Amino acid sequence: MTLTALEGALLLFVVGCALGAALLRDTLASVMSFAAYSLGVSIIWLILQAPDVGLTEAAVGAGIMTILLLVALANTVTPDADRLLEPVNVRTVLLVGTFVLVMAATVPALPAIGDPSSPVVGGEVTQYYLDNAYEQTDVKNAVTAVLAAYRGFDTLGEAVVVFAAGVAALTVLRREVFA
Amino acid sequence: MSVDDQPGLYVESTIIMTTVRVVAPFVLTFALFIMFHGADSPGGGFQGGVIAGSVVLMLAFAYGIESTRQWLDVRVVVALAAGGVLTFASIGLGTIVLGGQFLQYTEYEVFLSHASKYGIELVELGIGAIVASVAIGLFFLLAAGFGHVVDEEGEA
Numbered sequence: 001m002t003l004t005a006l007e008g009a010l011l012l013f014v015v016g017c018a019l020g021a022a023l024l025r026d027t028l029a030s031v032m033s034f035a036a037y038s039l040g041v042s043i044i045w046l047i048l049q050a051p052d053v054g055l056t057e058a059a060v061g062a063g064i065m066t067i068l069l070l071v072a073l074a075n076t077v078t079p080d081a082d083r084l085l086e087p088v089n090v091r092t093v094l095l096v097g098t099f100v101l102v103m104a105a106t107v108p109a110l111p112a113i114g115d116p117s118s119p120v121v122g123g124e125v126t127q128y129y130l131d132n133a134y135e136q137t138d139v140k141n142a143v144t145a146v147l148a149a150y151r152g153f154d155t156l157g158e159a160v161v162v163f164a165a166g167v168a169a170l171t172v173l174r175r176e177v178f179a
Numbered sequence: 180m181s182v183d184d185q186p187g188l189y190v191e192s193t194i195i196m197t198t199v200r201v202v203a204p205f206v207l208t209f210a211l212f213i214m215f216h217g218a219d220s221p222g223g224g225f226q227g228g229v230i231a232g233s234v235v236l237m238l239a240f241a242y243g244i245e246s247t248r249q250w251l252d253v254r255v256v257v258a259l260a261a262g263g264v265l266t267f268a269s270i271g272l273g274t275i276v277l278g279g280q281f282l283q284y285t286e287y288e289v290f291l292s293h294a295s296k297y298g299i300e301l302v303e304l305g306i307g308a309i310v311a312s313v314a315i316g317l318f319f320l321l322a323a324g325f326g327h328v329v330d331e332e333g334e335a
Contacts, residue, residue, distance in 0.1 A: 051221035055213070059229040064314050067236055071321045137284070138296035139218035147223060148299040152282035156267050159224075159306050163264050166313030170257070173320040 007047060014040040023085045027078050031069045038062035048113060052143045189243045199241035207234045214307045218299055224306025231307060232314030244322045253319060256312045263308030270298055270305075 003011070017040060020033035038061030045054030111118030120126055133145035147155050214227030239247040271282040279286035282302075287294035 052223065052226070055221055055226040056229075059226050059233070063233055064229050064236075064318075067233075068317060068321055071318060075321070136295070137299065138293050139299055141217065141219055141221065141223075143221070144218050144223055144299060144303070148302045149282065149284065149295065152271065152302065155302075155306070156271060156282075159267055159309050160264060162313055163260055163309050166260060166309075166316060167257070170316050170320055173317075 007044075010040055010044055010047070014044065023088070025083060025086050027073055028070075031066060031073065034069070035062050035066040038065070052141075191243070192241075196241045199237050203234050203237060206237065207231060210234065210307075210311075214303050215300055217303055218296060224303035225310055227303070228307035228310025229314060232311035232318075235311075235315045236318055239318070239322070244319070248319055248323075251315070253316065256316045256319070259308050260312035260316070263305040263312070266305035266308070267302050270301055 014037055017033050017037035021030050021037055024030045024033060038057055042054040042057035042062065045051070045057055111120075115121070129142050129146055129150065133142045133150075134140060137145040137149040139145050139149075210227045210230035210233075212227075213222035213230060214224055217223030217227065235247065235251060238250075270284075274283045274286040275281055277286040277289075282298075284295035284298035287298055291297065
C-alpha cells in the first residue's frame with residue numbers, strides 16, 4: 001500500500017495531534033489539539049470516500065465537542081502549567097504500545113481502498129442496497145436509504161438514545177446547578 | 180449578576196456580533212440544506228442537527244450566554260427534542276396503522292406521490308431536531324455552571 005504525500009502528511013498530523021491531546025499539560029492546549037485531531041480525521045474520512053462520516057466527525061468532534069469542552073473548562077479553575085508535557089508512565093506506554101502493535105498487525109490484512117474484490121464491495125447485501133435503494137426508497141444517497149429506510153428501526157433507537165442521554169444529562173446537571 | 184459578568188467569559192465585541200449576525204442565517208440555511216439534501220448527497224439529520232445547534236452556540240458567544248438563554252427558553256429546546264422523537268416514531272407507527280410494516284414509507288403513497296422520499300426527509304428533520312436541541316441544552320447547562328449558583332444565592 002502506498003501513501004500519497006497528502007495522506008502521509010495527514011496521518012502524521014493526526015498522530016501528532018493525538019499525542020498532543022494526550023501529553024500536553026495545559027488543558028486548553030490539549031482541547032485545541034483534540035479539535036485539530038478531529039478535523040484531520042474528518043479529512044481522512046473524505047479521502048476514504050466516506051463523506052457522511054467525515055461530515056459528522058467535523059461537526060461533532062471538531063465543532064460541538066470542542067465548544068462543550070471549552071465551556072466546561074471556563075467553569076473550572078485550571079492550575080498554571082508548570083511544564084509543557086505530562087509525565088509519562090512507562091507501564092501505560094508499554095500497555096498502549098502493545099495494543100497499538102496488535103491493532104497494526106491487522107492492517108496488512110485489510111483490502112486496499114476501493115478494491116473491487118474486497119468482501120464489502122462484492123457482498124450480496126451491499127450490492128442489493130446499491131441496486132435497489134433508489135427504486136425502493138426514492139433517495140439517491142444510499143447511506144441515507146440504509147439509515148432511514150432499510151435500517152430505520154435502528155436509527156429510531158439511535159435517535160431515542162441521543163434523546164434519552166440528553167434528557168438524563170440535562171436532569172442531572174440541572175440538579176447540580178440548582179442544588 | 181450572571182455568568183456574563185465574570186471576567187474573561189464574555190467580551191462584548193462589535194466585530195464578533197456583526198460577523199455572527201451576517202453569518203448565522205447562512206449557517207442555519209446550510210444546516211437545513213444538509214438535513215434536507217442528505218437524501219441525495221452526503222449529510223442528514225445528525226450532521227445538520229449539529230450545525231443547526233451550533234448557530235445558537237454562535238449567538239451565545241456573540242451576545243452572551245445569559246441573553247441567549249432568555250431569548251431561547253430551555254423548555255422550547257426540550258419540546259423540540261421530544262417533538263423530534265414523536266415525529267420519527269409517529270411516521271414509523273403510522274405505516275402500521277395503514278396496514279403496513281414499521282416505517283414502510285410506501286404505505287403513505289395513497290396520500291402523496293414520492294411518499295418514501297418525503298417520509299425520509301421528515302425523519303431526518305426529526306433526527307435533526309433531537310440532535311440540535313440536545314446540543315443546545317447541554318451547552319446551556321454546562322455554561323450555567325457556577326455562575327448560576329452564585330446567581331441563585333445572590334437573589335435568595
